[in-house]
Amino acid sequence: MDNSTFTLITWIILTILAIIIAIIFNVLKNRSRKDTFLILGLADSGKTSFFIKLRDGKQVQTHTSMKENEGYINLENNGIPLTKVPIHFVDVPGHEKLRFKFSDFIPITRGIIFLVDSSTCVKNVRSIAEYLYDIFSNKDVIKHNIPTLIACNKSDMITALPPERIQTMLENEINKLRNTRTSALDNQDSSITDNIEFLGYENEKFKFEHLENETHFEKCSVDKNEIAEIKNWIAEVYGGR
Amino acid sequence: MLDFFTILTKGGIVLWSKTFTRITSSPVDSLIKDVLIEERAGENSYIKDSYCLKWTFANELDLIFVAAYQKILQLAYIEELLATVKKFFCDKFANLIRDTSRIHKFAFDDDFDTILNNIEEKDSKGHGKLSKPRPFEKTKKFKETVEGSKKLSVDDISKPPTNPIISEDEIARNIEDLRLRSGKSSRGRGGRKQSGSTKRSNEPNVSSDDKKQTRKKTMRVWDDKLSKEVMESLDYSGDKGDNDNSSAVNPQDLVDRNQLGQFQDGYYEVQDLGENDDEDEFEEDDYDGTNDVSTQNNGGSSILSFFKNITGQKEITEQDLAPVLAKMKEHLIKKNVAADIAAHLCDSVARNLVGQKIGSFKSIQSTVKQSMEVSLKRILTPKTSVDLLRDIAQAQSESRPYTVCFIGVNGVGKCFAKGTKVLMYDGTYQNVEELNVGNQIMGDDDTSRTIQSTTKGEGIMYRIIPNDKGPAKFFECNNQHILVLKFSAGPFVRNEEIPIVNRSPRIRLFWYEYDTKNNMIVKKNDSFYYGPGKDYPKKGIARRAAIREMARKPNLAASDFIWEVPIKDFLTASDEVQRNCLMYKPNKVIFKSVQGRFRIILNEILGVNPTDSQISAASWLVGVWINSGIVNLPTICVNENENEILKVIAKYSEMLNWRYIKESYKTMTDDSEWRISFMCNDDDIENGFLRLLQKLDILDTKKVPPVIMIEELDQVRLPLLAGILDIGGHLLEESGNYKYVYEPSQERCDLVEQVCNLANLSGFYSKSDFASTKKCQDNITIPSSYCTIISGNDLDKLPLVVSHKRVCKNHEHNLKLINRDMVWRFKVVNVGLGSYYGFKVDKNERVLLADLTVSHNSTNLSKTCFWLLQNGLKVLIAACDTFRSGAVEQLRVHVRNLNALGQNSTVELYERGYGKDAAGIAKDAISYAKLNKFDVVLIDTAGRMQDNEPLMRALAKLVSTNNPDKIIFVGEALVGNEAVDQLTKFNQALKDFSGLQNPRHIDGMILTKFDTIDDKVGAALSMTYTTGQPILFVGTGQTYTDLKNMKVGHIIHALLKE
Structure with missing residues (x-):
């Protein structure tokens, strides 16, 4: 009787300990490592396709995401692995109402891949710029200088613009946004300071080079499997840790 | 029939899809964007272009199943199909789906075709009796599908499709999950996986019951695991109640199964026919069944469920959710969220949660709360x-003005304490708490105001007590109540000659400045020193300079400046300012649209159209009769020495062609008086005066006829009052002020109130009072009694016939005040917490209280304008509210204020007066703005109720002709359920009445009065949910700077706060 009670208690204690350790481990794991790559961009810019392409090398049909896709991916180029360990990727939905989730991942983010649909860029330049503005003015992004790759996807389309054009367009747009954002009305609860920052240098036209964090523009096409540059960039950022 | 069917993950990856025709556009994307992401998953179907889409979730696997067909078709079996496919697919591919580390190929085409064929065929045969087994049952698996679908068909029809299935399903999933977990590639987190597999060893025994009960179709390892439980359910499968559960729980060999299947087929078909009657029963049965399962589960495996809890393996069922969500719903409604929306939202959350696993150490409450938060x-x-x-900048670059159209319902509530009397349009009075929607009350411009809605609540109340010049009664209102005040002090200069040390003599200029930013009046002063070496050489010059300067001061609050200020702000003003604020009322009230009944009555009696003097004469006689007539007789008693009155009676009766006899009569007090009895004319059987009294319905009561109250002022009301006062009133003079004291005999004290009201409506101050000692003009002291005191500027207008009671017209003091609104001082007293009753009215929102005190609230467009001006934009305000009187003037004041506020900002008002076509004015304003390079055009439209079709049409026209860049709805944060109605109807009107291919809708909202609602921010949610559009700003006060961006986090916090 005694013996069995004792065993039971021991078991319970052990179980509780195990659980506590597991939790601590989990928390530590989430907190300490900054090895996640975020795939951001507007809806329909090809984030999920890119994610699947990266993971399986396959082309799949996708719809607007409602939830983020995440996974550990072994990066490889033509069969040659680019990194030793699998990298954690998160594909955050681009819908305006869901994209706020990206800020939850920022603390564990190593790098951001921002996909732009080169073929509809002209039409969407404001939305793209606004999203970028949100990202760049996020206080964690600023604090950790998270490197960002702006990948101009769908470059195979006829109407696609070259990355250089896209870059100038975005710079112009962000330049305008800087003024309007900073002169917006106060927030209702003024005690909370929000993370609207002035990007770049004052009195100077906005340039991506002015940002603290590295930004690159790269051309790519998920459809045509032209994503080698992105892979290399990821490997470089990851390796350069 | 079916156009396509897609199975995709919530992450957006299509796992399997089948297209039957060429699909144009991408309806699934629209579905996700418009419905699922907007949290409208509580809805049932979605129509996009020519497709109708239906969907179902499998939350435990994060899957969405979408089926689409041409919307013109009525496919009743779609829900059944979705449910069947979901169940089948989830069962068959659970492991593959769970493994999210790579893309799998789902070989589902054949299965899908079979399911579809099967369901379609069943559907085409209708709900007819189907007693034969299907001819095409080829595989065991297929048979199971058929059964599954049959069962589901009943479920589907009798209640919302997914719920019962999921709750059963989810148990099956749980088991399967545990069973298959250990072999799977790492997906979960380390710790959990471990415990999952340890637990697995205990599992089979405990949960095999559940498993059999719930896994219906693809159970491959079934046959050897029949338990008592199953037998039981088989036993009562003849019993109607338990069929839902037992149908799926099944026998071991093929023969048995077939028999049972047939039996059940027949059974269910019968059920189908009578389904309507049994609907409730079915629902109950379902719940019973599931409860059974869960009790068994609990009883059999409490330790297990403990482990499940801590290891995060517990899946959420509908039953778990129901109480929590009910509470949540109640909570939301308490926060002023519209009831419908709260319900929708909870449904949607439920759909997203059922089947999910609760994380470690999480209660269901916190899970729901978290999910709700998201x-x-x-x-x-x-x-x-x-x-x-940014939008404006865009418009600038296209060199066109950016147009914003402000729309909204009228006005905001005005709240008074219980018992406050409000003047109705028909001249009667009603207590504020008795007012109903649709009642007509009197406005300050002699037109009616219709009550649009009423509210009540509790708050700090203030009592507004007038001084003795004002109305007798105080009124109480809440601290938001806006006082309409007349400022009475102008600028003045003062000579300060007495030299103080080190200071030369000076002229000081004092003035009151209206601070437009804070809606406050402040006193300011300026010094003009004179003397040698100073700015001005001489006193006279300094004085002139001061006076010159006086006129130049901006925002001067001079006499007659009308200040609309909430009580709480008023109380923060300096004492001096408060002292100089006066309440006012308009001179008199004229009921243009309802008057004229007296004239008609007289017309009937006299047989001819009465002249004005005839009307006056008749009403004077009525007045005299009311005061000193005899009940039920057309007889007037007049003191014998009132010669003037007798003369006038003679004159008037001649004028009206009424005959009377005069007889002397001794009263009980030995006074002699004349009794004047009107009688029939020779040529007329009727007694004119008697008939008049009858028509006025006062013959037996002798009260002041209510009809009179709203009659023509000069011809009817004043003579009547004069008639009453001629006999029963005294004229008093106190330090140059005249007043009448009306003192009826003791038994007629009811007249005091009536005369008081009459005098009030006729442009006098009047109050009823217990007079102490009153002095008559001839210095006779009269005893104290209940009386009416009438004073005012226009007493000379009363056509009294007794000469010594008449007020001399040329009295200096009266001349000075003639034709001015009446004003009086008042004080505000905090009377603590109390309940208030409010109402909203149309038009200019100024209403009259019983004593005609003016009351009002103002709009919010100018706040936006202020912000735009601060950003250096050139703004044109188009006054398209051509309906509400006072709207244009109000804007004019705002424009003046705004111009004064900004250093170099430009704001102009584009106005074309009242009554014109608003759409046209807006159009002209826009072209004017284009020509004059304005950056922004703000279009102010009339507030309108959502049910007022003509006005809504006008609005739609304004919008479609001018196509503004933004349509902003200005709504109140106080509204609850009504918000939804307002917005839907506005949107509907914009759609229906526009005649455009792509009608416009509301693009954003401004919520006003956000400071007054504490954490009851539900309206914000209701409004965004209804329109799917953002709240651009919230108004947090009365001043121009009180416009803020809404912070989503803040709203959510407030909504979920206990």
Whole structure:
């Protein structure tokens, strides 16, 4: 009787300990490592396709995401692995109402891949710029200088613009946004300071080079499997840790 | 029939899809964007272009199943198909789906075709009796599908499709999950997986019951695991009640199964026929069944469920959710969220949660709360840019003005304490708490105001007590109540000659400045020193300079400046300012649209159209009769020495052609008096005066006829009052002020109130009082009694016939005040917490209280304008509210204020007066703005009720002709359920009445009075949910700077706060 009670208690204690350790481990794991790559961009810019392409090398049909896709991916180029360990990727939905989730991942983010649909860029330049503005003015992004790759996807389309054009367009747009954002009305609860920052240098036209964090523009096409540059960039950022 | 069927993950990856025709556009994307992400998953179907889409979730696997067909078709079996496919697919591919580390190929085409064929065929045969087994049952698996679908068909029809299935399903999933977990590639987190597999060893025995009960179709390892439980359920499968559960729980060999299947087929078909009657029963049965399962589960494996809890393996069922969500719903409604929306939202959250696993150490409450939080965040996060300035910049670059159209319902509530009397349009009075929607009350411009809605609540109340010049009664209202005040002090200069040390003599200029930013009046002063070496050489010059300067001061609050200020702000003003604020009332009230009944009555009696003097004469006689007539007789008693009155009676009766006899009569007090009895004319059987009294319905009561109250002022009301006062009133003079004291005999004290009201409506101050000692003009002291005191500027207008009671017209003091609104001082007293009753009215929102005190609230357009001006934009305000009187003037004041506020900002008002076509004015304003390079055009439209079709049509026309860049709805944060109605109807009107291919809708909202609602921010949610559009700003006060961006986090916090 005694013996069995004792065993039971021991078991319970052990179980509780195990659980506590597991939790601590989990928390530590989430907190300490900054090895996640975020795939951001507007809806329909090809984030999920890119994610699947990266993971399986396959082309799949996708719809607007409602939830983020995440996974550990072994990066490889033509069969040659680019990194030793699998990298954690998160594909955050681009819908305006869901994209706020990206800020939850920022603390564990190593790098951001921002996909732009080169073929509809002209039409969407404001939305793209606004999203970028949100990202760049996020206080964690600023604090950790998270490197960002702006990948101009769908470059195979006829109407696609070259990355250089896209870059100038975005710079112009962000330049305008800087003024309007900073002169917006106060927030209702003024005690909370929000993370609207002035990007770049004052009195100077906005340039991506002015940002603290590295930004690159790269051309790519998920459809045509032209994503080698992105892979290399990821490997470089990851390796350069 | 079916156009396509897609199975995709919530992450957006299509796992399997089948297209039957060429699909144009992408309806699934629209479905996700418009419905699922907007948290409208509580809805049932979605129509996009020519497709109708239906969907179902499998939350435990994060899957969405979408079926689409041509919307013109009525496919009743779609829900059944979705449910069947979901169940089948989930069962068959659970492991593959769970493994999210790579893309799998789902070989589902054949199975899908079979399911579809099967269901379609069944559907085409209708719900007819189907007693034969299907001819095409080829595989065991297929048979199971058929059964599954049959069972589901009943479920589907009798209640919402997914719920019962999921709750059963989810148990099956749980088991399967545990069973298959250990072999799977790492997906979960380390610790959990471990415990999952340890637990597995205990599992089979405990849960095999559940498993059999719930896994219906693809159970491959079934046959050897029949338990008592199953037998039991088989036993009562003849019993109607348990069929839902037992149908799926099944026998071991093929023969048995077939028999049972047939039996059940027949059974269910019968059920189908009578389904309507049994609907409730079915529902109950379902719940019973599931409860059974869960009790068994609990009883059999409490330790297990403990482990499940801590290891995060517990899946959420509908039953778990129901109480929590009910509470949540109640909570939301308490926060002023519209009831419908709260319900929708909870449904949506439930759909997203059922089947999910609760994380470690989490209660279901916190899970729901978390899920609700995410949902709310989704809803409230704007899906389009709310950066107005950027939009304006865009318009600038296209060199066109950016147009914003402000629309909204009328006015905001005005709240008074219980018992406050409000003047109705028909001249009667009603207590504020008795007012109903649709009642007509009197406005300050002699037109009616219709009550649009009423509210009540509790708050700090203030009592507004007038001084003795004002109305007798105080009124109480809440601290938001806006006082309409007349400022009475102008600027003045003062000579300060007495030299103080080190200071030369000076002229000081004092003035009151209206601070437009804070809606406050402040006193300021300026010094003009004179003397040698000073700015001005001489006193006279300094004085002139001061006077010159006086006129130049901006925002001067001079006499007659009308200040609309909430009580709480008023109380922060300096004493001096408060002292100089006066309440006012208009001179008199004229009921243009209802008057004329007296004239008609007289017309009937006299047989001819009465002249004005005849009317006056008749009403004077009525007045005299009321005061000193005899009940039920057309007889007037007049003191014998009142010669003037007798003369006038003679004159008037001749004028009206009424005959009377005069007889002397001794009263009980030995006074002699004349009795004047009107009688029939020779040529007329009727007694004119008697008939008049009858028509006025006062013959037996002798009260002041209510009809009179709203009659023509000069011809009817004043003579009547004069008639009453001629006999029963005294004229008093106190330090140059005249007043009448009306003192009826003791038994007629009811007349005091009536005369008081009459005098009030006729442009006098009047109050009823217990007079102490009153002095008559001839210095006779009269005893104290209940009396009416009438004073005012226009007493000379009363056509009294007794000469010594008449007020001399040329009295200096009266001349000075003639034709001015009446004003009086007052004080405000805090009377603590109390309940208030409010109402909203149309038009200019100024209403009259019983004593005609003017009351009002103002709009919010100018706040936006102020912000735009601060950003250096040139703004044109188009006054398209051509309906509400006073609207244009109000804007004019705002424009003046705004211009004064900004250093170099430009704001102009484009106005074309009242009554014109608003759409036209807006159009002209826009072209004017284009010509004159304005950056922004703000279109102010009339507030209108959502049910007022003509006005809504006008609005739609304004919008479609001018196509503004933004249509902003200005709504009140106080509204609850009504918000939904307002917005839907506005949107509907914009759609229906526009005649455009792509009708416009509301693009954003401004919520006003956000400071007054504490954490009851539900309206914000209701509004965004209804329109799917963002709240651009919230108004947090009365001043121009009180416009803020809404913070989503803040709203969510407030909504979920206990």
